[in-house]
Amino acid sequence: MQRAVAAGTKKFAIGVGIAAAAGAGGLVYALEKSVYASDHVVHPYHLPWSHSGKFSSFDIASVRRGYEVYKQVCAACHSMKFIHYRHFVDTIMTEEEAKAEAAEATINALDDRGQTIQRPGILTDALPNPYANKKAAAAANNGAAPPDLSLMSLARHGGDDYIFALLTGYFDAPAGVKVDEGKAYNPYFPGGVISMPQQLFDEGIEYKDGTPATQSQQAKDVSAFMHWCAEPFHDTRKKWALKIAAFIPFVAVVLIYGKRHIWTFTKSQKFAWKPVKGREPPKQH
Amino acid sequence: MILVKPDIKPTMSGIGSLAYRFVTRRFSTLLIASTAGAFTLNYTLNKATDLYWDTVNKGKQWKEVKLTIQ
Numbered sequence: 001m002q003r004a005v006a007a008g009t010k011k012f013a014i015g016v017g018i019a020a021a022a023g024a025g026g027l028v029y030a031l032e033k034s035v036y037a038s039d040h041v042v043h044p045y046h047l048p049w050s051h052s053g054k055f056s057s058f059d060i061a062s063v064r065r066g067y068e069v070y071k072q073v074c075a076a077c078h079s080m081k082f083i084h085y086r087h088f089v090d091t092i093m094t095e096e097e098a099k100a101e102a103a104e105a106t107i108n109a110l111d112d113r114g115q116t117i118q119r120p121g122i123l124t125d126a127l128p129n130p131y132a133n134k135k136a137a138a139a140a141n142n143g144a145a146p147p148d149l150s151l152m153s154l155a156r157h158g159g160d161d162y163i164f165a166l167l168t169g170y171f172d173a174p175a176g177v178k179v180d181e182g183k184a185y186n187p188y189f190p191g192g193v194i195s196m197p198q199q200l201f202d203e204g205i206e207y208k209d210g211t212p213a214t215q216s217q218q219a220k221d222v223s224a225f226m227h228w229c230a231e232p233f234h235d236t237r238k239k240w241a242l243k244i245a246a247f248i249p250f251v252a253v254v255l256i257y258g259k260r261h262i263w264t265f266t267k268s269q270k271f272a273w274k275p276v277k278g279r280e281p282p283k284q285h
Numbered sequence: 286m287i288l289v290k291p292d293i294k295p296t297m298s299g300i301g302s303l304a305y306r307f308v309t310r311r312f313s314t315l316l317i318a319s320t321a322g323a324f325t326l327n328y329t330l331n332k333a334t335d336l337y338w339d340t341v342n343k344g345k346q347w348k349e350v351k352l353t354i355q
Binding site: 050053055056057058059060061064090091092094097209235239242243246247250 | 330333334337338341342345346347349350351354
């Protein structure tokens with residue numbers, strides 16, 4: 001009787017567990033697949049990034065090209081205050097390359113007497129900000145300050161897909177959409193009118209490694225570079241995910257064995273009560 | 286009331302019992318086995334996962350790109 005009740009409870013608990021897991025899975029799936037049709041913006045399409053797999057590293061050659069795009073195009077307006085030249089050493093550049101990149105940059109600094117000076121950069125400098133402050137940045141760009149790009153990859157819905165779609169998504173404004181002087185129409189930007197004009201053009205720059213610099217190639221590379229900047233630990237993180245995933249089966253064996261070892265006594269013991277003459281339990285009426 | 290324990294004869298067969306008789310029964314052997322096991326598992330797991338990582342990410346990593354820069 002008791003055993004049957006216990007078995008029933010167990011079955012019920014398993015049923016509830018399965019139902020809960022299925023519900024949670026279904027919810028996550030539904031949220032992943034929702035189309036957000038009510039948003040007044042065109043959603044970026046999904047692209048097969050070579051770093052989007054569970055165990056995929058960045059394509060460092062692409063990240064390096066992306067830095068060239070950033071330096072020659074984006075750095076005219078945008079800053080990257082969290083990225084310092086030292087971050088490039090032995091991750092995407094040799095030390096000599098990173099030092100040369102830093103030396104090419106003009107850094108606003110203070111001299112020993114507190115006077116503002118300009119000097120060539122060193123490894124410990126952050127990538128320079130083209131504007132003295134946010135007001136100056138906004139004034140130079142029709143009132144909208146170009147945002148810092150250090151963490152931009154993680155700061156927008158769609159991530160890399162969004163940045164790629166944005167950079168390659170400039171069109172003539174449809175009838176009825178008013179685009180002010182110095183602004184541009186881009187359906188991927190919420191609202192459709194952006195203060196950043198189109199930046200990338202076929203052969204707009206020339207890559208050091210000889211890759212043809214089409215617009216889409218530049219957009220792909222600069223997106224990869226921006227993602228690298230936002231997540232410099234990306235490759236290490238995924239490598240550790242792989243190692244931990246590979247280790248889990250071994251831990252599971254040890255834990256399951258340990259549990260069974262500890263429970264063998266409890267599970268295999270049996271109790272029997274024998275009345276002893278003269279010490280019988282009281283009679284029930 | 287007296288508690289009666291039916292005597293249960295554990296069946297001694299299979300690797301489980303072998304492991305018990307020669308390894309897990311004594312703490313000294315268990316310690317040696319787990320230390321040796323930790324080292325070998327660490328080594329082989331790292332080797333295997335690094336190999337897999339380098340295979341699926343062939344040509345994309347800094348250590349490979351570095352060689353193409355003169």
